Every structure is written in structure tokens, then in C-alpha cells.
Amino acid sequence: xxxxxxxxxxxxxxxxxxxxxxxxxxxxxxxxxxxxxxxxxxxxxxxxxxxxxxxxxxxxxxxxxxxxxxxxxxxxxxxxxxxxxxxxxxxxxxxxxxxxxxxxxxxxxxxxxxxxxxxxxxxxxxxxxxxxxxxxxxxxxxxxxxxxxxxxxxxxxxxxxxxxxxxxxxxxxxxxxxxxxxxxxxxxxxxxxxxxxxxxxxxxxxxxxxxxxxxxxxxxxxxxxxxxxxxxxxxxxxxxxxxxxxxxxxxxxxxxxxxxxxxxxxxxxxxxxxxxxxxxxxxxxxxxxxxxxxxxxxxxxxxxxxx
Amino acid sequence: xxxxxxxxxxxxxxxxxxxxxxxxxxxxxxxxxxxxxxxxxxxxxxxxxxxxxxxxxxxxxxxxxxxxxxxxxxxxxxxxxxxxxxxxxxxxxxxxxxxxxxxxxxxxxxxxxxxxxxxxxxxxxxxxxxxxxxxxxxxxxxxxxxxxxxxxxxxxxxxxxxxxxxxxxxxxxxxxxxxxxxxxxxxxxxxxxxxxxxxxxxxxxxxxxxxxxxxxxxxxxxxxxxxxxxxxxxxxxxxxxxxxxxxxxxxxxxxxxxxxxxxxxxxxxxxxxxxxxxxxxxxxxxxxxxxxxxxxxxxxxxxxxxx
Numbered sequence: 001x002x003x004x005x006x007x008x009x010x011x012x013x014x015x016x017x018x019x020x021x022x023x024x025x026x027x028x029x030x031x032x033x034x035x036x037x038x039x040x041x042x043x044x045x046x047x048x049x050x051x052x053x054x055x056x057x058x059x060x061x062x063x064x065x066x067x068x069x070x071x072x073x074x075x076x077x078x079x080x081x082x083x084x085x086x087x088x089x090x091x092x093x094x095x096x097x098x099x100x101x102x103x104x105x106x107x108x109x110x111x112x113x114x115x116x117x118x119x120x121x122x123x124x125x126x127x128x129x130x131x132x133x134x135x136x137x138x139x140x141x142x143x144x145x146x147x148x149x150x151x152x153x154x155x156x157x158x159x160x161x162x163x164x165x166x167x168x169x170x171x172x173x174x175x176x177x178x179x180x181x182x183x184x185x186x187x188x189x190x191x192x193x194x195x196x197x198x199x200x201x202x203x204x205x206x207x208x209x210x211x212x213x214x215x216x217x218x219x220x221x222x223x224x225x226x227x228x229x230x231x232x233x234x235x236x237x238x239x240x241x242x243x244x245x246x247x248x249x250x251x252x253x254x255x256x257x258x259x260x261x262x263x264x265x266x267x268x269x270x271x272x273x274x275x276x277x278x279x280x281x282x283x284x285x286x287x288x289x290x291x292x293x294x295x296x297x298x299x300x301x302x303x304x305x306x307x
Numbered sequence: 308x309x310x311x312x313x314x315x316x317x318x319x320x321x322x323x324x325x326x327x328x329x330x331x332x333x334x335x336x337x338x339x340x341x342x343x344x345x346x347x348x349x350x351x352x353x354x355x356x357x358x359x360x361x362x363x364x365x366x367x368x369x370x371x372x373x374x375x376x377x378x379x380x381x382x383x384x385x386x387x388x389x390x391x392x393x394x395x396x397x398x399x400x401x402x403x404x405x406x407x408x409x410x411x412x413x414x415x416x417x418x419x420x421x422x423x424x425x426x427x428x429x430x431x432x433x434x435x436x437x438x439x440x441x442x443x444x445x446x447x448x449x450x451x452x453x454x455x456x457x458x459x460x461x462x463x464x465x466x467x468x469x470x471x472x473x474x475x476x477x478x479x480x481x482x483x484x485x486x487x488x489x490x491x492x493x494x495x496x497x498x499x500x501x502x503x504x505x506x507x508x509x510x511x512x513x514x515x516x517x518x519x520x521x522x523x524x525x526x527x528x529x530x531x532x533x534x535x536x537x538x539x540x541x542x543x544x545x546x547x548x549x550x551x552x553x554x555x556x557x558x559x560x561x562x563x564x565x566x567x568x569x570x571x572x573x574x575x576x577x578x579x580x581x582x583x584x585x586x587x588x589x590x591x592x593x594x595x596x597x598x599x600x601x602x603x604x605x606x607x608x609x610x611x612x613x614x
Contacts, residue, residue, distance in 0.1 A: 003602060035601050051602055096602065180598075187590075244587050260590035266598045269576050276582030280551050283494075283567035291487075291573045292599065294342050295310060295358055295403065 004103055005093040005180065006050045006057050010068050011083045013039040013046050018071045022046070025063050031056030036265065044079025045088070049266065051095065054106045058113070061090065065114055065173075073169040074145040084141050084148060085171035091126070092177045095268075103177035104128045111175045115162030118170070121152055122161040125176035130160050137174060145171045182232040182271060183264035184240065185218075186247045189257040193219045196226035199250040203228070203243065210246055212238040225259060235268070241275040311410055312400040312487065313357045313364050317375050318390045320346040320353050325378045329353070332370050338363030343572065351386025352395070356573065358402065361413045365420070368397065372421055372480075380476040381452040391448045391455060392478035398433070399484045410484035411435045418482045422469030425477070428459055429468040432483035437467050444481060452478045489539040489578060490571035491547065492525075493554045496564040500526045503533035506557040510535070510550065517553055519545040532566060542575070548582040 012018050026034045032052035039046040072086035092103035107128035115122045123140045143151050148166040151157050196217030201207040204215035212234035218227040277285050319325050333341045339359035346353040379393035399410035414435035422429045430447045450458050455473040458464050503524030508514040511522035519541035525534040
């Protein structure tokens, strides 16, 4: 079965009755699983994790747009997180048997429908972008809801679908496709924030470090520790154990030990299995030896009807 | 879905046409997946790995018994591995959502049917044993096919199902339930066989070592290495990384390095994930964070029909 993940970010993290209405609508959506729902009041934003096949996801998302547009008004919305619309960003992520192409197609189909049905300007971003200068979400969101009227009127910022003017209360929306992201933090045995900042700068792609790592230093004042807080944007190319090793090496150079590490949210089995293979110094190991992978592929093959 | 694994051991590893006939029969069996088939000519024995729900497995096994009894004659069978019957041993192993009880029930049901349909004496072993002195397969198999007539006539060795005399060509059969077993070997950077032998003796349960580990030393002459060859009989209680650490510690005490390790055959994802968690020094990690586990539990929940 082809499964896609979708992580819609909605501009409401304070009014629990609104968040609850969105959660309920998605939980009832046929063929879709709601894996997680997290709201942040200071960001005034909620993030949902949905999984399902393309068609079921598209239906669930159209319901989400309808509800969010009805209940959220960006003209009175305040929060710490940048946002451009009521349904701010909708990334699709390929999971089990799904390809990047499946997600790009779905993003563009949804964008087309959302523009038509709700009169929303739609920008396509990252892998689903139709122009190279729209791969960056930050660029698209610059100016936020408040600057949207001006932005949409600028040459080069015409939306990919929908009108050249913002929806009065719901703004615009950004839809795209990206790889699965792992949120991974390593905690260091020091209260020197500068150590975390330096290590983050050394391991991340923008500092010439590992290609698929974004990183920043964080001061965990309550634990009297500092943290290297990371996003792994392609865990198949830059593996978890490579990232751990890199942070550990940089910490050792500074005479600092690692206390522990943490994965925030979901992680694909493969990312941890590869770290396990590393720990055990396994040679010649093939992922096909993992029982669950064989079970799912063997038992879903078409068979003769049961006699 | 409740899935059980079954690993029938059949006393034929030389005549490929017979093995092929067994493989084809099982591959065609509805609702059952054949994950692996391995034949060893010197043992003159084949081991199959089947998965499926209880009812489908039982039907596949009855087909296997019928074919094996028809094509295999123990009176002319020679091989290095001890055996008592044409279908020698049939262990059931609980996998996804299945319990140990499910496997015990299935073992007893199959034993009953096999005795009735084929006139075979059936011993139940390990977790499915009806008497405590039948938990050990080695004890049941002692005397082999050639000693079966005498054994079955002895007080205390009446079969659990079927007649008190062996089947003339197919002998008897042993059916049971056990936990999933991981075959795990660690290779040492020395050609001193004695080192492997000593380490095996130190880490295994029978030597006062780790509770769920069977181990022996093996001389890998062609690689000029020695190996600690192990079976992990309960990887949830004695984890892979614990076993690796124990072998490594014992090797270090003897000034010997580890070259690499290997998993032979299948391994549950969880065993490697736990080693990965160890490598990364993850704190507070929950198996529910593994995406695939959430996918399978979320998307198989009953839902309203797709609209």
C-alpha cells in the first residue's frame, strides 16, 4: 500500500475548541490516520501528522481547509511563528512504497483544488515548486500575512494557483513535498551555551558540515545543560549515527562529554536499525532480514482466495 | 492481524526435486507466506520459514506432512543431524499480535490432526509440552528414528497423540511452541579456537552467563578467524547489544579484538532498534515513536467505508 504523510501547520494554537474541531474532522476522515496533534500557544499554531493514501489524504485536507478558513481569521491572529495563512503550510512526505513524484503530484492537485474551491492564492514549495526561486519556504513566507497584499502584486510573486489577492481572512497557503525529517537533539555535559553554538555551526550543512543537517545551539537552563538541536532533512544520506558521531567528535575536541540524545516525534525504523547495525558491527546485513519488512511484503501479495 | 511463524524441519536436504515439491506446495498454500527455504546436504535436512494466521498455517502444514510422508523414507535416510521423523520438528513462534497461547493451541491442534490423519506418533515440546520432561527437544529426539520402536514402548515415552509404534517410513514428529530465535555470531581477530570456546562458555546460560544465550566456539579456518556462534532464545530479555557487549568484554580480557558480527536469517526490527537506541544514547525513547509501528496500528483500525 502506498502511504503518504502530511503535516499541515494551522494558525491556531490557543482556542482549544477550534483545534478540537479540526482534530475531530480529521479523525473521522475515511482512510486517514491522525498520528499526532501538537499545539503551541506562544506560536499560536498547531501541527498535525496525517497518514494515508493520496486520495484519502486529499479529501481530509479539503475538509481541514474548509474548517480552518471558517474558524480562523488572520486579521486578529498573533503568534511568535511566522505565518502567511490560516492553513499555513502543507508538506507531503513519501512513506511506505510512495515516491517523491507521488507527493509532488498530490501537492499540485491539492493546490489546484484549494484555489478553485476557496479562492485562496497557493504557492507550491520545495520539491513541488514550479519555479526554482520557490523552493524555500522562508522566502515565500517573508512579509507574512500582513505583507501579502503587496507581495502578491509584485512581479515574480504571482501565486501558482488562485487569485493575485489574498483571501481576506485566510491569507494564502503553501503546499509542497519534502523528505521525511527527523528532529534529533544531543545534550552536552556543560552549561556553556557557546559550546553548543560552536558544535551546531560545525556539524550543519550551512557551516560546511554534514550535508543534510540543520542545527542550532539551545540553552537548557532548567537542566543546566546545553543542547545541539538538529533537523535531519535526509536521514538516508546523512544517517543518525553519522550525526551522533560528528557531534560527539566535536564535543570531545572541546573536552565535553555527551549526556544523552533524544528524538522528538516520529522516526522511521530504518534510521534506528542502521544505528543498531553500527553498534553491533554487523557485516553483510541486509534490510530484507528484518522480519517485519518481509511480513508486510509477503502477506500482502495477491493470493488465491482462501479455501 | 495475528501472525504466527512456523519453522518446519524436514528430513530431506539432498533430493532437490523433493525439496522443490515441498516448496511449491507451501508457496501455493492460501494465506501463507514462505519467507525462506534452506537445505543442507550434509545434514540431509531442509528448514522452511512460513508465516500466516493460525488456520492458514495449519492447512499448509497438513499438506507438508502429506507430501513429506509420501516422498521421504527414514529407513534409508542418512545425515549428520539427529532426526526422529520425515517431518522432524515443527515449532510455532508468536509474531505480530499473536500470543504464546495462540501458538500452544495451534501446536496441539496440529498434533491431534497429524496423529489422526497420518497415524503418526506426536510429541509436544517446549512451551506446548503436556509434561515437564518433554520441554527439551534433545531428550525427545534421543535414540533417533532407529531407536524409536524401543523408545515408544518405554513407560513415560508414550506419545502425546497417535499410536505407540512408529510410522514405518516416517517415524514420529515433534510439534511445539517457542519464542523467536535470533542466530547471532561474533567473529574474533584470532585463529586460536580455544579463545572462541572459552568466550562461548563464559557468555552462555549453561556456563552461568547470560540467561537466554546458547553459544559455542567455531573455527572459521577459511577466514583464519574464530567465531562465537550463538542462539538468542529470548531477545527481549537478553538483548542483542547486551550479548555483543558481553562477548566484547570477554574478548578484551583476552587481548582479542572483534572483527565484525553477523545475523543469520531473520531478525525482528525491535532487536536492532534497541541496539540503535544504545548507540545513540537515546533517553526517553518509546517504541511508539517508530513510524512503521504507528502506521500499521493506525491504518488497520476499523474505519468507515471510503466515500
